[in-house]
Amino acid sequence: MAHYVIGDVQGCYDELKLLCKKINFNPNKDLLIFAGDLVNRGPKSLEVLNFCLKNKKSVRAVLGNHDFYLLYLLEHKKKNESLKNILNSKNSNKIYSWLKKLPLLLTIKIKSSKESFWISHAGIPFIWDLKKAKNLSDEMKVVMKNDSFNVLENMWGDRPALWKDDLEGYERYRTIINYFTRMRYLDKKGGLKLKKKDLKSEHNHIPWFVQTHNNLKDKENIIFGHWAALEGKxxxxxxxxxxxxxxxxxxxTALRLEDKRLIQVKRK
Ligand SMILES: [Mn+2]
Incomplete structure (x- = not known):
């Protein structure tokens, strides 16, 4: 049995199939864990989701910003050109209920190597330790179960930029979602700098992982997607x-957790 974490698929179903072939994915033995953004921009988002549903028992995933967007469209009955196949699919209810239950953060421990992996779409800011990040992800699971319509309605926007423990209600949920799914740069205090996407250095814009790195102990790892310009580096x-x-x-790209080996396929 092997665990594979797969980066942003974004509707690239053909490449996902090729990658599964390359890693010899066996749904009876292996586990695929998607790092979020299964859908949007690419050509076959519906096929990607149907693949996940079909292999439900051997698939895990965290929510990315594009997955949240899809949830919003589904729950609020909105239209969208690039996701219309999903919105019009006879499967859309099943897709919706599967997506809605996904967490913002997953943790996996590999017995053989004793390494632990914390997986979220954008990463984990240094202002949260790993336990706190897990608690916030658990909190959002409950909130999404009970109040997803309003959470999705109120998730838009970049403010508040800085996390505070006493944030409440939809401001709090929006901020948690923004850190877990949209973060790239943080300022020195840990505030989100969501406007910046390029790699040029800029005053008080620090890639989130530079400081989070100091929080990690031996055998603790974080895996993320979202930041394509980094190319994983x-x-x-x-x-x-x-x-x-x-x-x-x-x-x-897929990462095999047992030996931290990267396996890649090129875009067709
Ligand atoms: Mn993303």
Whole structure:
């Protein structure tokens, strides 16, 4: 049995199939864990989701910003050109209820190597330790179960930029979602700098993982997607980026957790 974490698929179903072939994915033995953004921009988002539903028992995933967007469209009965196949699919209820239950953060421990992996779409900010991040993800699971319509309605926007423990209600949920699914740069205090996407250095814009790295103990790892421009390069061996920009014509990447080996396929 092997665990594979797969970076942002974004509707690149053909490449996902090729990657599954390359890793010899066996749904009876292996586990696929998606790092979020299964859908949007790419050509076959519906096929990707149907693959996940079909292999439900051997698939795990965390929610990305595009998955949240899809949930919003589904729950609020909105239209969207690029996701219309999903919105019009006879499967859309099943897709909705599967997606809605996904967490923002997953943790997996590998027995053989004793390494533990914390997987979220954008990462974990240094202002949260791993336990706190897990608690916030658990809190959001409950909130999404009970009040998803309003959470999704109120998740839009970049403010508040800085996490505070006493944030409440929809401001609190929006901020948690923004850190887990949209974060790239933080300022020195840990506030989100959501406007910046390029890699040029800029005053008080620090890639989130630079400081989070100091929080990690031996055998603790974080895996994330979302930041295609990085091409996975964090220069850290325990914070691993898996968005290698398949939808932009680059590669789809899987990480085998047992030996931290990367397996890639090129965009067709
Ligand atoms: Mn993303």
């Amino acid at each position: 964090t220069k850290l061996d325990n914070i691993i980026g898996l968005d290698t920009g398949c939808v932009w014509g680059n590669k789809l």
